[in-house]
Amino acid sequence: MGKRVELMKTQDIRIVILRIEGTNCEDETARAFSRLGAKPEIIHLKQLLGIDVSEKNKRSLSDYQCLMIPGGFSAGDYVRSGAIFSARMKGALGKELKEFVEKGYPVGGICNGFQILVELGLLPALDETMPDSPTASLRQNDSARFECRHVYLKQENTECAWTKNIPNKKILEMPVAHGEGNFTLPSGLKEEQLKKLEENGQIVFRYSDVSGNTNAGYPWNPNGAISNIAGICNPKGNVFGMMPHPERVFDSWTHSAPGRRNVGTTGDGRAVFESVLEYIKEMF
Amino acid sequence: MGERFIKQNVPFHLTHVNLMDSTDSGLEAISSEAGVGLSLPEMKSLQEYFKKIGRNPTDIEFQAIGQEWSEHCSYKSSKKILKKFVFGIDAPQNISVIKEDAGVLEFDNDHAYVFAMESHNHPSAVEPYGGAATGVGGIVRDVVCMGAQPIALLDPLFFAPLDYNKTIPIGTKHPRFLLSGVVSGIRDYGNRIGIPTVSGMVYFDDSYLTNCLVNVGCIGFMKKSELVHSRAGGAGDVFILIGGATGKDGIHGVTFASADLDEDSETNSRSAVQVGQPILKEPVIHICLEAQKRKIITGMKDLGGGGLSCVVSEMAEAAGLGAKVELDKVHTREADMAPWEIWVSESQERMMVTAKPENVQEILDLCKMWDIPANVIGDVIPEKKVLITYNGEKIFDLGTEFLVQAPLYERPIKLPEPNESEPEVAEPKDYNLILQNLVARQNIASREGIIRGYDHEVRAGTVLKPLQGQINAETHGDAAIIKPLHDSFRGLAVTSDINPRMCKQHPYKGAASALDEVCRNLASVGARPHSFSDCLNFGNPEKPENLGIFHECARGLGYVAKALGVPFASGNVSLYNEGLTGSIAPTPAIVAVGIVEDIRKTATSYLKKEGNILYIIGETKKELGASEYYAMIGAKGGVVPDVDAELLKKSVEAVVTSIEAGLVESCHDVSDGGLAVCLAEMCFGQENIGADIDVSGISNIRPDFKLFSESNTRWVIEVSPENKELFENRFIDNRIPVYELGTVTEDNTLKISDSKTMIIDAKVSLLRKEWVNGLNL
Structure with missing residues (x-):
């Protein structure tokens, strides 16, 4: 048993919330972290x-302990969703990003x-x-349209840095709002890769109905994602994405949902932010 | 008689408009050829003015006057009527109402909300996707230019019925095409800029066939200290144009908005529809709000109708100053634009700010980081004049007051004479069937297919959603609630409504009923009405009967708003909504904002629990004129629901305080389709819930009139048995009618009886299916 000398304090954890034109959920995402200290x-x-940008406005990834990319329509998503943002990022920042993840x-x-x-x-x-x-x-949702609705999610992995505080198999309620959320694996490799994702414990959230049935069909699964996948992580569990x-x-x-709007309880999304902050405190 | 347009010998396009030597017919020809849409009397008063100053106007001067004097910019037909009824309602929450691009009202000690509404009707009829998208863009700019962060969008839309099967006139698009284009345009623009679309309405009526209506509203939020006015800062400041390039799109948009649509509108007017670019807009919002936070701008106004021309002259005029502009500094999209085209183009995604010279670089740097073009295009000058040069050549020199003071009219009015005689209506034999058909009516059926396409939750402040209930079994909510501050439980409720059929039959009562309904909607969720905005869509005001209808609607709005003491924050008038089939139904669309003291004390519209008691608040009268029931069975006439504003005021207060006291389990207002439809909608929000109702005690009229009357100021409220007395007393003590209706059941049936006879016994799941599929989107 290693003896931990000192945990990192929450108020010292710096998170970079990255945006370009068309990113539009940055304020509420930042607020989730700041409200936790x-x-x-x-x-x-x-x-x-x-x-x-001027010298004083320049930043480096190494200034932060966490990178968060919020929702929106970066660069309009006129090509493939996220394609422009990732292209701009990968070219100039690829090496640094890889190191950040590997650390x-x-x-x-x-x-x-x-x-x-x-x-x-x-991912x-x-x-x-x-x-x-x-x-x-x-890919594009099976319904071929943008869907803004609340869904139920079943927690399928407690090892992921971003969900470690959420009890296994717990049912959460969250909103989705997207036109392209249909998680898809390459044809021909589907079965094999899905099995691998399962074995690696990379499937973090699945869409379910209120009772936890993860095979309840549309609109419980709002986009038609393979195996009802709503969120995954990398094999190491530190990179995580969810629709x-x-x-x-x-x-x-x-x-x-009726019964979840009770005064005095917290929202289901809070645990995601709490989990990652706790992970950072334990790791760094 | 000389030439009408005299070409000038300069290395760019410039003509002088020969007003001085023109006859009356020449003046009319000039107005029409230049596309400014000014009438002969207006042209003659211009001729007189230029004779007095001893020269002809340049084309750019002439075009600028045309913009400013258009109905759209000047409200020349409507202003006097609006002043009489609607303007000037004094209220403690007013910070700046009616005067600027958007109304500003107090939210709490430190914060204000900003509220604006606008129509984008004619562009949407020609190019629905682009027209609607730029409508959203325009209203968002109106809010941003006050220094506020937009936090909610709303969109009342009006089309001909989707199953319209008669011949469609040449040049008109099918309502299904229009609806799909408009909804996609709002969706793609609103979702991309990250502002939630939380409320709206879609209404169907034959009269919108050739002239659909697209109204958009926007709510913004800010610290009071961040308010910025739509006027130039001070002499010596510079004008900076921020945002998209200026192109040939949107030329004569305001003139187009102030004329009737005809079959050639498609070919002639496409250039009047602008192109929207949400991904330019999104950073422009960031830049403007950031610059305002840093206090490096002194004034801000958006470029909308009339383009640079209106924005520069109005900013200068509002400050009691003038402007000197170097037009070649404007960043253009096309190379061959004439100066006048640059000046009046309505290209989207542009903002004008004024700033002190020492802050210019900081603003330009901010723009550069977001890859948004920005140019200094001129100076604020002390003389009350607008001076423009192009290539060093002086091409414009007019006084600001002359420019923006359009003539006001008192046009002839013919007041309507509403028909309210009672038709002969046989009592229906099968009430189940009537209810089943009513919930499937296009004006009642579920809007879920449209609502889900709008992101109504972005910004994470949407506390009450437009759809409420068990997940995947939701029903319509009455109003949405936004919580704008994370450290305060105070909320803003928003809703919109209008019943054009009522306004058509009885303009005064129809407009008054619209205010009654938005207040009911707000009260249903626990919000007190705080401000209104109106988008007044009417036909050609030069027809006396149209102006009479306008007058009566304004009177109805004024009566209710004044009695409630709730101000109109802002508004928009859209006249000339005429197509090949005549004027549209009068459509004074209303958006209302209410304040929720504590967002943890609100009510939703769906039934909660078996055993709870159901009440109806308010009197159910034989008021079926313009009702959905009469429309469905083809009955004409009948008394249109009236409004007693004093009763409305105290009823709203009683409903809201009951919700705040925790006495209300659910609440839904009674409107289209009457009590029966209201009860059905309340049953739709959960599986396995129903109601057992007896309407004997609520009124002495025939059962069908009780069930389908659309009398105003009514709600159905669900109360838990232990709160029975407390709840009832709140209404009895205030002399507000309250009747017990029955109980909530868990057998998924809606049962309604009258005088011991069961008249409705319908499976809720079956009604729900009809309601969900009624619109057939």
Whole structure:
């Protein structure tokens, strides 16, 4: 048993919330961290790349213990969701990003952020930390339309840095709001890769109905994702992406389902942010 | 007689408009050829002015006047009527109402909300996707330019019925095409800029066939100290144009908005519809709000109708100052634009700010980081003039007051004479069937298919959603609630409504009923009405009967708002909504904002628990004129629901305080389709719930009138048995009618009896299916 000398204090944890034009969930994502006592900073990707910004506004990934990519429509998502953001990032920041992940620092993506992590290759990352090209995708919803609705999620993994505080098999309620959230693996390799994801414990959240049935069909699974996958992590558990929005149910009053809006309880999304802060305190 | 347009010998396009030598017919020809849409009397008063100053206007001067004097910019037909009824309602929450791009009202000691509404009707009829998207863009700019962060969007929409099967006139698009384009336009724009679309309405009526209506509202939020006015800072400041390039799109948008649509609108007016770019807009919002926080700008106004022309002259005029502009500094998209085109183009995603010279670099740097073009285009000057040069050549020199003071009209009015005679209506034999058909009516059926396409939760502040209930079994909510501050439980409730059929039959009562309904909606969730905004969509005001309808609607709005002491924060008038089939139904669309003292004490619209008691608040009268029931069975006439504003005021207060006291389990207002539809909708929000109702005691009228009357100021409220007395006393003590209706059951049936006879016994799941599929989107 190693003797821990001193845990990192929450107020010393710095989280970079990264945005470009069209990112639009940065404020509420930052607020989730700051309300837990940590120090989030919303910065433009150009501040990490050192383009068009003054010396004092330049930032480096190594200034932070956590990278978070929030939701939105980065660069309009007119190409493939997240494609432009990830291309701008990978070119100039790829090496640093890979090191950041390999050191065990947590990286999270919500909605468009998840799409960007998949585009970067950081998820599912079955064989290496960050392959040159993406190995999965978040395709258009089966319903062929944007869907804003509340869903139930079943926690399927307690090892992931971002969900370690959530009891196994717990049912959570969160909103989704996306047009492209249909998690898909390459045809031909589907079965094999799905098995691998399962074995590695990379499937973090599955869509379910209120009773926890993860095979309840549309609209419980709002996009048609394979194996009802709503969120995954890398094999190491420090890179995590999910389509639903935990930052939108940080408090009970933004829940929708009867019985979950009770005064005095916390929102189901809070545990995601609490988990990663605790992970950072334990690791660094 | 000389040439009408005299070309000038300069290395760019410039003509002089020959007003001085023109006859009356020449003046009319000039107005039409230049596309400014000014009438002969207006042209003659211009001619007189230029004769007095001894020269002809340049084309750019002439176009600028055309913009400012358009109905859209000047409200020249409507202003006097609005002043009489709607403007000037004094209330302690007013910070700045009616005067600027958006109304500003107090939220709490330190914060204000900003509220604006606008129409984008004609562009949407020609190009629904782009027209609706830029409508959203425009209203968001109106809010941002006050220094506020937009926090909610709302969109009342009006189309011909989706199953319209008669011949569609040439040049008109099918309502299904229009609805799909408009909804997609709002969705793609609103979702991309990250502002939740939390409320709205879709209404169907034949009269919108050739002229659909797209109204958009936006709520913003800010610290009071961050309020910025739509006027130039001070002499010596510079004008900085921020945002998209100026192109040939959107030229004559305001003139287009102030004319009737015809079959050639498609070909002639496409250039009047702008192109929206949400991914330019999103950073522009960041830049403007960040600059305002850093206090490096002195004034801000968005470029909307009339483009640079309106923004520069109005900012200068509002400050009692002038402007000197170098037009070649404007960053253009096309190379061959004439100066006048640059000046009046309504290209989207542009903002004008004024700033002190020492802060210019900081603003430009901020823009650069977001890759947004920005240019200094001129100076604020002390003389009350607008001066423009192009390539060093002076091309514009007019006084600001002359420019923005359009003539006001008192046009002839013919007041309507509503028909309220009672039709002969046989009592139905099968009430189940009537109810089943009513819930499937296009104006009642579920809007879920539209609502789900809008992100109504982004910004994480949407406490009550537009759809409420058990997940995947939700029903419509009456109003949405936003919690704008994370460290305060105070909330803003928003809702919108109008019943054009009522306004068509009885303009005064129809408009008054719209205010009654938005207040009911707000009270249903526990919010007190705090401010209104109106988008007044009417036909051509030059027809006396249209102006009479406008007058009566304004009177109805004024009566209720004044009695409640709730101000109109802002508004928009859209006239000339005429198509090939005549004027649209009068449509004074209303958006209302209410304050929720504590968002933890609110009510939702769906039934909660078996054994609870159901009440109806308010009197059910034989008021079925313009009701959904009469429309469905083809009955004409009948008394249109009236409003007693004093009763409304105290009823709203009693409902809200009951909710705040925790006495209310659910609450839904009675509106389209009457009591029966209200009860059905309340049953839709959970599986396995129903109600057992007896309407004997609520009124002495025939059962169908009791069930389907649309009398105002009514709610159905669910109360737990232990709160029975406390609840009843709140209403009895205030002399507000309250009747017990029955109980909530768990057998998934809606049973309604009258005088011991069962008249409705319907499976809720079956009604729900009809309601869900009624719209057939």
